[in-house]
Amino acid sequence: MAALLGADRLTAVAETGAGTGPVTRALLDAMPAEGRLWSFEIDPALAAGLRERFDDPRLTVVAESASEAPRIAREAGLDGFDGIVSAIPYTLLPRQTTLELLDAQRRALQPAAPLVLIQYRPEYIVPFLRRMFGRFERHFYPWNVPPGFLFRVRRAR
């Protein structure tokens, strides 16, 4: 996900659905020294675990929903994030929540900036991505357990 995002070239990245932090680790490893990462995790216990696990001044753990990403970007003085990675399990959520979360992440991006998602049931997310972003790229990633599909979309210019 970090490689598909191009995290090594980005300085203001958000991650949504950070969990215990495997993607957080990969992003921090890839990002430049002057980069900053905002990792959103809605579960307060998992967010606390992320704060304990990572001692990195580039990381801000946000114990709030990804729906708050546009506000967090504004409060950080950003026009938008350079890129977002998302591991939220959209298939388990009501359709309206999926729409709202994808819309919030789209609005939190700078124009043309990428959003990379990992999903396990591509047939669920594809119609949302078509409707909200138009074009999308799809990659199969067999090394994940379970094997996953990575999608990359971009905010319109």
Ligand SMILES: C[S@@+](CC[C@H](N)C(=O)[O-])C[C@H]1O[C@@H](n2cnc3c(N)ncnc32)[C@H](O)[C@@H]1O
């Ligand atoms: C499948 S886990 C992914 C964890 C980790 N990124 C990984 O790859 O192992 C999904 C995470 O998304 C979090 N989550 C669900 N809805 C969220 C939301 N609206 N905003 C932020 N995090 C959310 C869950 O609490 C959970 O930790």
